Amino acid sequence: MKTADAVLDPLADEDGGFDVYAKDCPARMVLNRLADKWALLIVKLLKGGPLRFNQLRREIEGVSQKALSQTLRRLERDGLVDRRVFATVPVTVEYSLTELGRTLAEAFEPLADWAHSHIREVLAAQSRYDAVSEAA
Amino acid sequence: MKTADAVLDPLADEDGGFDVYAKDCPARMVLNRLADKWALLIVKLLKGGPLRFNQLRREIEGVSQKALSQTLRRLERDGLVDRRVFATVPVTVEYSLTELGRTLAEAFEPLADWAHSHIREVLAAQSRYDAVSEAA
């Protein structure tokens, strides 16, 4: 395709930003990455400090080792998570947030809070909706 | 208080919240819904006022009519978006944010801002990562 710069420049707008609604906008790629089923959950967990692979796996109920592995690699690639290997006898791998990751974790917090505090309203809305469409 | 939801109670923790890391936690369902590729994009768009179906479709480059339709229905079901039909000659359908939806839009803003202002860092991290792994 194009080079990285060629992609960026035409999309940059006056305020130095990007159009999230443009197809190939990097910001949308970022958003899509964050839309990952586990990514934000992991980031939020790591806010509490470094964790090892299987610790994460135990904490996040329902994640497969494959999904966890993939998500961690993507997060590492995006510079959000740091991966450190310790040459202990059974090898130990520790994941932690980078500086960038920490800023993300903070930006995510309002959304997490929102989910937390509006679950009941959402569930109620769903029931209402289902009741109506079921009636038809 | 313990009536309707057998699902909710066992998951409620001391502070009256939910454990996002539990498999069947409603909060996680909410989060997963938000993790939808288009949901947040739509919510953000509707902050600017009501829009019709094809307006949304045009604004969000790359969304298929099916994906848009499905996402809108889900958002409506969750009580985040309001759908109003006008009996004009070619029927007009208008989508707008509900009160609940507006609170979500606000909670989302920090994350959108984050994506906006950290794209370059993420892209840089990706390049670095790819350069290294490619070297192997």
Add this chain to the structure above:
DNA sequence: CGGAATCCTGTATGATACTG
């Protein structure tokens, strides 16, 4: 215009097994 129904395919995901 705003969608629902159908078909069809890529990919994401999960279970299983193997390695360092």
Add this chain to the structure above:
DNA sequence: CAGTATCATACAGGATTCCG
């Protein structure tokens, strides 16, 4: 412990067609 590799599949998602 911390993964990768393989396979098998379910399902989201796109393209197309048709309808109120």
